[in-house]
Amino acid sequence: MSQDQDSFDILVIGAGPAGSAAACWAAKQGARVGLIDKARFPRNKLCGGLFTGRSRTYYREIFGQDFDPSKAVTRDEISFFHDGTCLATLTDVPPFNLTMRVDLDATLYQHAIDAGAVDLTGQPIAQLTDNTVTFRDGHTVTARVLIGADGVNSITARHLFGAPFDKNTIGFGLEIEASTTEQSPEDQPLRIDFAAATWGYGWSFPKQGSTTVGVGGLLHPNPDMKGHFAAYLDTLNLDPDRTRYKGHYLPFGDFRTVPGRGHILLAGDAAGLVDPITGEGIAFAMKSGQLAAQAACEALSENTPETALPRYQRNLKDIHRNLKIARTLRRIIFAPRWQTAFTNTFRRSGTVRMQYMQLLAGEVEYPALAGAVLRRLPRYIVNRFRR
Ligand SMILES: Cc1cc2nc3c(=O)[nH]c(=O)nc-3n(C[C@H](O)[C@H](O)[C@H](O)COP(=O)(O)OP(=O)(O)OC[C@H]3O[C@@H](n4cnc5c(N)ncnc54)[C@H](O)[C@@H]3O)c2cc1C
Known part of the structure; x- marks a missing residue:
């Protein structure tokens, strides 16, 4: 040259x-x-x-x-879980690719x-x-x-x-590609599991010929991310060869x-x-x-x-x-002391479910979301003490 x-x-x-x-x-x-x-x-x-x-x-x-x-x-249906319990399934949502x-x-x-x-x-x-x-x-x-x-x-x-x-603020994710030989992609759920990790979540994303299953969140409060992942795989009735775990840092x-x-x-x-x-x-x-x-x-x-x-x-x-704004909002979603409030609110409010779905789909901007969250805050605090 x-x-x-x-x-x-x-x-x-x-x-x-x-x-x-x-x-x-x-x-x-x-x-x-x-x-x-x-x-x-x-x-x-x-x-x-x-x-x-x-x-x-x-x-x-x-x-x-x-x-x-x-x-x-491409999917227009998504399910949200907490501790293995389905909180909601949303249908006819904007397509997820x-x-x-x-x-x-x-x-x-x-x-x-x-x-x-x-x-x-x-x-x-x-x-x-x-x-x-x-x-x-x-x-x-x-x-x-x-x-x-x-x-x-x-x-x-x-x-x-x-x-x-x-290292104190970085995130970390673990994933496997689970084979889906027995299911067609249409049968596999698109699924998010809150609290599958502390300050994080789990996901099960259908692909052509496999499902990407993962757990991720802030690394510092999750010294045993592998343990969280193993528990999540058990929840999904998956027993893959655990040597196929792969991990990667994620700015979070x-x-x-x-x-x-x-x-x-x-x-x-x-x-x-x-x-x-x-x-x-x-x-x-x-x-x-x-x-x-x-x-x-x-x-x-x-x-x-x-x-x-x-x-x-x-x-x-x-x-x-x-x-x-997102970093401020995530405290009321992920902080362990707000978990009850979040799941109660999520279960009860169609608006909150739709807003979270839009957030995940990249269909909402944070200033608008922050306004909606502020308006809902008093009820959110009450939900913290509900069972
Ligand atoms: C487990 C996990 C799940 C995720 N899921 C999602 C998701 O579902 N949707 C989503 O939007 N985001 C997701 N993310 C985040 C997403 O993967 C990243 O934000 C995205 O890849 C960032 O793109 P990038 O181009 O900055 O970096 P990268 O995609 O990491 O690309 C960096 C490139 O730089 C190259 N490189 C690195 N070092 C060198 C070097 N020394 N010399 C030359 N080349 C080098 C690499 O080979 C690579 O090609 C996830 C992340 C993780 C860890």
């Missing part, structure tokens, strides 16, 4: 939803973009794969086409390449400095702006801040208020942008990737790459505001 071919306007590190969105958006603006990933695509990522209405909207906006649900399972990340991410990556990003995937990074990435084979690439979209264990965040996340409410430094930006999980109640991260990953790319392109067009961060911070204001 000539020197010229190795220098880019923007290097995006990580080709998951955040990185592919960033690379696609920047390439469409005419920037010369390199898209780096240690993996070759298709590659898997531990995830429930719930692709919400919010994800679908962002997908359309960023990639310029509608999400193709042909490889997903349940994807396999191996398919979804390969599609997103391909959109970025089709838009003109240079494919630098399948190459592990040996060293990262402020403007250069050196691969393990010794090959070096440079850029004026770097976007770290390299997930929760981000080496870009480590480079900037010494650690990718705070603790986003980076300063997501980068100068010309280095963090997007998606690397910036902690995951919903603190539902654990939804795909939508905010794509959106923050787009916003980072937009900030980078504007900074480069004015030949001031160091202004990329303040531009990006302005772009992220809405997402940060939503996540802050």
